[in-house]
Amino acid sequence: xxxxxxxxLSAENTQELVTLVPWTFIATIINLFIQMFLIKKFxxxxxxxxxxxxxxxxxxxxxxxxxxxxxxxxxxxxxxxxLTSAHAEAAKIVSxxxxxxxxxxxxxVKEAQEEAAGIKARAAADIEQERKKAVNExxxxxGSLAMDIAGKVVEKEINEADHKKLIDxxxxxxxx
Amino acid sequence: xxxxxxxxxxxxxxxxxxxAGCALIAGIGPGIGEGTAVSKALEAxxxxxxxKGDVTSTMLLGCAVAETTGIYGFVTGLLLIxxxxxxxxxxxx
Amino acid sequence: MSNxxxxxxxxxxxxxxxxxxxxxxxxxxxxxxxxWLVMIIITxxxxxxxxxxxxxxxxxxxxxxxxxxxxxxxxxRNNTGGNKFDKLIPFVSALFATSVISNLISLVGLRSPTxxxxxxxxxxxxxxxxxxxxxxxxxxxxxxxxxxxxxxxxMTPFNILSELATPVSMACRHFGNILSGVVIDxxxxxxxxxxxxxxxxxxxxxxxxxxxxxxxxxVGIPAITGVYFDWFSGCMQAFIFCMLTVxxxxxxxxxx
Numbered sequence: 246x247x248x249x250x251x252x253x254l255s256a257e258n259t260q261e262l263v264t265l266v267p268w269t270f271i272a273t274i275i276n277l278f279i280q281m282f283l284i285k286k287f288x289x290x291x292x293x294x295x296x297x298x299x300x301x302x303x304x305x306x307x308x309x310x311x312x313x314x315x316x317x318x319x320x321x322x323x324x325x326x327x328l329t330s331a332h333a334e335a336a337k338i339v340s341x342x343x344x345x346x347x348x349x350x351x352x353x354v355k356e357a358q359e360e361a362a363g364i365k366a367r368a369a370a371d372i373e374q375e376r377k378k379a380v381n382e383x384x385x386x387x388g389s390l391a392m393d394i395a396g397k398v399v400e401k402e403i404n405e406a407d408h409k410k411l412i413d414x415x416x417x418x419x420x421x
Numbered sequence: 422x423x424x425x426x427x428x429x430x431x432x433x434x435x436x437x438x439x440x441a442g443c444a445l446i447a448g449i450g451p452g453i454g455e456g457t458a459v460s461k462a463l464e465a466x467x468x469x470x471x472x473k474g475d476v477t478s479t480m481l482l483g484c485a486v487a488e489t490t491g492i493y494g495f496v497t498g499l500l501l502i503x504x505x506x507x508x509x510x511x512x513x514x
Numbered sequence: 515m516s517n518x519x520x521x522x523x524x525x526x527x528x529x530x531x532x533x534x535x536x537x538x539x540x541x542x543x544x545x546x547x548x549x550w551l552v553m554i555i556i557t558x559x560x561x562x563x564x565x566x567x568x569x570x571x572x573x574x575x576x577x578x579x580x581x582x583x584x585x586x587x588x589x590x591r592n593n594t595g596g597n598k599f600d601k602l603i604p605f606v607s608a609l610f611a612t613s614v615i616s617n618l619i620s621l622v623g624l625r626s627p628t629x630x631x632x633x634x635x636x637x638x639x640x641x642x643x644x645x646x647x648x649x650x651x652x653x654x655x656x657x658x659x660x661x662x663x664x665x666x667x668x669m670t671p672f673n674i675l676s677e678l679a680t681p682v683s684m685a686c687r688h689f690g691n692i693l694s695g696v697v698i699d700x701x702x703x704x705x706x707x708x709x710x711x712x713x714x715x716x717x718x719x720x721x722x723x724x725x726x727x728x729x730x731x732x733v734g735i736p737a738i739t740g741v742y743f744d745w746f747s748g749c750m751q752a753f754i755f756c757m758l759t760v761x762x763x764x765x766x767x768x769x770x
Contacts, residue, residue, distance in 0.1 A: 260523040260543060262503045262693075263496065266632045267537045269545055273627075273636030280553050281608035287560035289604055292583040295567045295576075302569060485754045489683060492690030499693065503521060 387419065388412045426513055433509040441501040447494025454487040521697050524630050549627035552615045556608075586610075593757065594764040602763065609637060610756045617692055617748025620699070621740065628692045628751075631685065638681035641759045645680065648766040684758055691751045695743035702739055706731040 260266060392412055462480040466473050524544035531539050563579035572580070586607040590599055613628060620626040627633045650658045662673040707729035714725035 259525050260541065260630075261507075262521060262523045263500050263631055264504075264523065265635055266541065266543070266630075268540045269543060269630065269632035270636045270639075271537075272546055273549065273633045274640055276549055276553060277608060277612065277637060277640060280556060280612050281605050283553070283557045284560060284608045284611065285604035287557060288564060288579065289583060289586075289607070291564040291567055292579055295569060296580065296583070299569050481750065482754060482757065485750050486687075488691075489687045492687055492694065495694055496686060496690045499521075499697065 384416055388416055391415055429513050430510065433513065434506055437501045437505045437509070440505075441498040444494045444497040444501060447497075448491045451488045451491035455484045458483050458487065521700050524625055543630070544625045545627045545630040545633060548619060548624050549612075549616065549633065551624070552612060552619060552627060555615055555619075556611050582607075589756070590760055593760045594767075598767070599760070599763065602760065606756050606760055609759065610752050613637075613688070613752035613755055614749060617695075617752060618744060620692075620696065620748075621744055626692055626696065628688060629696045631689045634685040634689045635681075637688075637755070638685035641684065641762065642681035644759075645762045645766045648763050652767050680762065684755060688751045688755050691747050695747055698739065698743055699736060702736050703729070703732055706735060 392408065395411070458480055462476050465476045469476075526541045526543050527547065528542040529539050530542070563575055563582070565575075566573070567576055586603050587600075590603045590606055591597060594602075616626050616628045616633070620629070646658075649661070653661065662670050662677070664673070710729050710731040711726040714728075714730065715722055717725060
């Protein structure tokens with residue numbers, strides 16, 4: 246009975262131990278949604294923003310690093326290219342120089358040959374001229390000699406023109 | 422208050438007390454179940470000590486769910502001890 | 515020092531007479547007051563934790579806040595498998611935070627709002643509505659109703675019962691655990707008070723009378739049982755409630 250008396254006494258200002266109170270029930274649901282909103286606004290939104298920002302920052306850093314690496318790679322390629330081209334250029338220069346030297350040497354040799362040929366030709370021409378000259382001289386000599394001989398033989402005065410004609414005929418006959 | 426009323430209240434209170442006692446028999450099931458769960462979890466940890474954390478947390482979760490029936494019994498017991506007598510007294514007055 | 519032991523419901527501080535038939539009078543109970551206190555504590559904690567946020571050189575406070583958010587995100591994402599239920603994260607977090615703080619507030623001597631069935635019933639009904647809404651969204655109204663007749667039409671009443679058992683079992687599990695903590699704590703305090711009264715009552719004279727009125731044994735010993743009934747049980751039940759919420763909703767979305 247004491248228990249019952251206690252329960253009666255306490256019933257004045259407490260609700261029952263196991264019971265459903267509609268208003269508390271509704272208030273709890275409303276509280277839960279208000280709490281959800283508050284947590285979303287004050288905890289999740291700022292923290293998610295910060296996490297997002299940090300992620301973007303990390304992404305940016307990685308991207309920058311990748312870009313720097315790519316740049317370094319391209320520079321390396323460029324250097325390698327330029328090195329290769331330098332090698333090629335050096336080789337080209339050497340070969341050009343060799344070619345030039347060769348061509349110069351060739352030209353020199355050719356020139357020398359030409360000169361030699363010219364000298365030879367000139368010498369041959371000289372010789373020919375000399376020979377012609379000698380032949381002409383010999384002709385003249387022979388002509389005059391023949392005239393002399395003819396004059397002596399014929400002993401007859403003929404005019405200079407007939408004389409000359411005679412000689413030329415003779416020479417031509419001899420030279421032919 | 423007549424004799425009949427006193428008798429009726431006595432029977433009601435006795436029924437509540439006996440009912441509460443019977444309700445707590447529900448504690449046996451979860452006891453056995455949790456014991457089994459823990460023994461199996463220990464076997465698992467013994468076989469694979471590296472899974473200790475996972476096994477322990479899953480075991481605790483399972484134990485807490487298995488305890489539900491015991492808790493129902495407990496709530497029923499509480500209802501019978503603290504709520505039902507007041508209700509019956511109200512009817513019988 | 516009373517020799518009687520009693521466990522009472524939450525105190526009613528003020529009653530507003532509304533005159534609405536079914537709902538009855540609006541009682542400002544201990545449950546409501548403490549739950550408002552819990553909301554203030556959680557919101558204050560959120561504001562405190564997110565003050566002075568920085569991207570680099572973060573403080574311990576911010577690290578803790580980020581850990582909490584990551585935990586919430588991972589909890590929902592791991593249990594639902596994917597980002598499909600990201601909208602649930604604030605709800606589950608609010609549920610968990612409210613539940614934990616409500617359970618642990620009994621450590622400072624206030625009455626837990628979770629030791630009132632109305633609180634858990636409210637949460638469980640919200641979760642039940644969410645589960646049902648997810649099911650209807652996944653399968654359509656026809657598919658949802660048809661789901662009750664599986665595997666055979668005879669099973670319909672049992673299926674409806676098992677559907678309704680979900681919120682009831684969720685609410686009663688949480689409530690029963692917390693209430694058992696309250697009852698057992700009360701019992702322990704009561705028994706220790708009686709024991710110390712009996713023990714120090716042995717001392718004769720005024721000193722004995724004086725000492726026997728102070729429950730000296732109550733200092734320290736309940737802390738040991740409190741480790742299980744308040745800390746472990748409180749955190750565990752909050753965790754299980756949220757876990758079941760997420761899993762039920764994830765399951766509801768998978769059907770069909």
